Amino acid sequence: MNLFVVGVSHHTASVELLERLSVSADETPPVLAALVAEPHVNEAVVLSTCNRVEVYAAVNGFHGGLAEIGAVLAARAGLEVTVLASHLYVHYDTEAVRHAMRVAAGLDSMVVGEAQILGQLRDAYGVAAESDTAGRLLHELMQQALRVGKRVHAETGIDRAGQSIVTAALAFAHGGVAHRGALVIGAGAMGGLALATLARAGVAPLLLTNRHADRAKRLAELHGAVAVDFADLSTTLSTVDLVVCATASPGPVLAAGTVSAALDQRAGRAPLLVLDLAVPRDVAPEVAGLPGVTLVDLAQVGAAELAEPSSADRDGAEAIVAGEADAFVTWLRGAEVAPTVAALRARADEVVESELSRLSQRRPDLTEEQRADVARAVHRVVQRLLHSPTVRVRQLATAPGGDQYAAALRELFDLAVPPADENLGRAVDVERGEVDPR
Numbered sequence: 228m229n230l231f232v233v234g235v236s237h238h239t240a241s242v243e244l245l246e247r248l249s250v251s252a253d254e255t256p257p258v259l260a261a262l263v264a265e266p267h268v269n270e271a272v273v274l275s276t277c278n279r280v281e282v283y284a285a286v287n288g289f290h291g292g293l294a295e296i297g298a299v300l301a302a303r304a305g306l307e308v309t310v311l312a313s314h315l316y317v318h319y320d321t322e323a324v325r326h327a328m329r330v331a332a333g334l335d336s337m338v339v340g341e342a343q344i345l346g347q348l349r350d351a352y353g354v355a356a357e358s359d360t361a362g363r364l365l366h367e368l369m370q371q372a373l374r375v376g377k378r379v380h381a382e383t384g385i386d387r388a389g390q391s392i393v394t395a396a397l398a399f400a401h402g403g404v405a406h407r408g409a410l411v412i413g414a415g416a417m418g419g420l421a422l423a424t425l426a427r428a429g430v431a432p433l434l435l436t437n438r439h440a441d442r443a444k445r446l447a448e449l450h451g452a453v454a455v456d457f458a459d460l461s462t463t464l465s466t467v468d469l470v471v472c473a474t475a476s477p478g479p480v481l482a483a484g485t486v487s488a489a490l491d492q493r494a495g496r497a498p499l500l501v502l503d504l505a506v507p508r509d510v511a512p513e514v515a516g517l518p519g520v521t522l523v524d525l526a527q528v529g530a531a532e533l534a535e536p537s538s539a540d541r542d543g544a545e546a547i548v549a550g551e552a553d554a555f556v557t558w559l560r561g562a563e564v565a566p567t568v569a570a571l572r573a574r575a576d577e578v579v580e581s582e583l584s585r586l587s588q589r590r591p592d593l594t595e596e597q598r599a600d601v602a603r604a605v606h607r608v609v610q611r612l613l614h615s616p617t618v619r620v621r622q623l624a625t626a627p628g629g630d631q632y633a634a635a636l637r638e639l640f641d642l643a644v645p646p647a648d649e650n651l652g653r654a655v656d657v658e659r660g661e662v663d664p665r
Contacts (some may be wrong), residue, residue: 229289230323230368233296233315234274234281237337240314242526246507247304250275251475252354259360261299267291270362272355272369274330276347277392277417277506277525278337283327285364293317325552327368331376332544333385337529338395340385340536340544343420345376350416367559375551383543385536392417392525393424393471395533396502399523400469405429408467411452412460412481413474414442417504421471422450434463437474464489470501472509483513490519504528557625564624567633568617570642575609 235248250258255273262271262282270285282300286292294308297315301308318326326335331348333340352369355361361369380386397404409430411421414437425433433452437443440454447454455463464470464486474480481501493499503510503524515522535541583602587593593601616636623632637644 229269229286229292230320230364231284231286231292231296232281232318232323232326233284233293233300234279235314235316236279236281236335237525237529238335239316242506242508242524244304244314245278245280247306248275248280248300249506250280250303251477252350255351255354256358258299258303259355259358262296263360265292265295265299267295270355270365271360272351272365274348274351276344277504278529279330279335281330283323283365283368285362289319321552321556324368324555325548327372328375328548328552329545331372332379332548333376334379334541334544334548337525338390338392338533339541340387341391342380342386343391343416345373345380346416348376349373368555371551371555375548378551379544379547382547383536384540385544387536387540390534391420391424392504392528393421395531396471396504396523396528397424397428398531399502399521399527400500403428404469406431407469408432408434409469409471410434410436410455410463410467411471411473412436412509413472413505414439414446415473415475417473418471419446419450421473421504422446422452425469425471426450426452430469432467434467436460436463438480461485461488462492464499465492468497468499470499472501472503473505474509476505476509477507479509479511481510481514483511483517486514486517486520490517493519560624560626560630561621563630564621564633566644567636567642568620570644571617571636571640572613574640574642575613579605579609 235244237245240248250273255275258273259271262268262273262284267286267288268284269287272283274281274283280300282296284292284296297308297312300315301311304311329335331345333342333344336344348369352361352373355365404425405428407430409425411418411425411434414435418435418437422433422435433450434455435443435447435450435452436455436457437446438457440456443454443457446452460481470481472481486499486501490499499520501510501514501520501522503522506525508524510522510524514520536544579602583598583605586601587598620632620636624630636642
């Protein structure tokens with residue numbers, strides 16, 4: 228199968244390391260290009276969120292693929308591979324499939340059961356499809372993972388609590404946020420989630436700012452918020468009690484000087500709560516030392532006690548993932564052996580036709596009816612001889628290590644089989660039909 232997942236998450240890495248590895252939307256295509264330029268990496272999808280950076284890949288060699296993906300990630304982080312390796316996790320083959328589905332279902336998230344990861348995974352897949360780095364294998368894996376994620380949310384109560392990174396962060400607002408003014412900085416997906424969450428919590432007034440004013444205005448209108456000028460950030464900060472930072476900026480957008488100037492105008496007001504939900508972080512570290520400011524970042528959110536789904540809901544979600552992963556792996560292994568079986572039958576047909584042609588030359592006295600009888604008899608014999616081994620190799624291929632049987636057939640009969648991605652493509656076309664990569 229040759230599927231890989233290599234990455235880091237809140238389970239294995241600090242926010243500082245996640246910052247160094249994070250990949251913005253603009254940076255994703257060149258990172259994908261760097262990955263598939265490696266000799267052992269055939270396909271790649273890069274998922275970069277506030278609490279994980281992962282490479283999903285189809286590779287043609289375990290050790291070569293792992294070394295090349297690790298080298299690309301280490302170069303991005305500016306670290307030696309040996310240093311980064313202690314923070315990496317690696318999933319291969321069946322475990323890679325299971326991990327992808329658990330991620331899509333929200334089972335591996337900082338806030339278990341959150342649904343935002345579905346959109347983030349869909350976006351990552353879309354970028355890879357547009358960059359032509361997701362081949363047939365990753366197309367199928369991503370679509371199945373997204374389908375399983377939706378199924379888990381539809382059939383279990385794993386998201387019953389409605390928890391997200393934003394709701395978890397708001398737990399740090401002692402006394403609640405209702406009827407208090409809030410500013411969201413950033414008009415991306417996380418900014419939209421923050422606006423929706425704050426609006427439901429009764430925040431008023433609810434403000435939004437972004438470097439691109441048009442985008443801020445459109446998003447604000449969707450959530451009943453007011454878009455304000457980014458250039459007036461310090462003045463705006465003096466009028467609110469809560470700030471949620473959620474941009475995709477590569478560097479801080481909220482400097483200590485900006486916050487300090489706002490504090491001078493906040494005399495007599497409650498401390499300013501700043502929630503930094505961005506990776507890389509949006510808030511300069513010096514802000515934490517300012518009097519009258521409470522700064523909370525993702526490291527603190529992850530360390531807090533977060534609401535968990537019930538054991539029944541979690542067990543139900545895990546059962547769905549386990550069943551779907553097994554079914555996908557079984558189907559995929561069968562699909563991978565099909566071209567080898569087809570090539571074997573094609574080789575047999577070539578041999579039969581060649582021998583029948585030679586017979587025609589040696590025995591020109593045979594009538595057309597006699598030639599047809601001989602041809603039918605020879606084809607029946609060949610098909611009967613091939614039936615049992617081809618059925619058996621399909622059965623064996625669904626078991627762990629089953630690819631060795633197809634490899635043995637190719638070696639024994641010197642079969643020329645097209646590359647794996649083309650093989651899988653034919654299997655998908657025949658058995659499932661073409662599917663939209665978005």
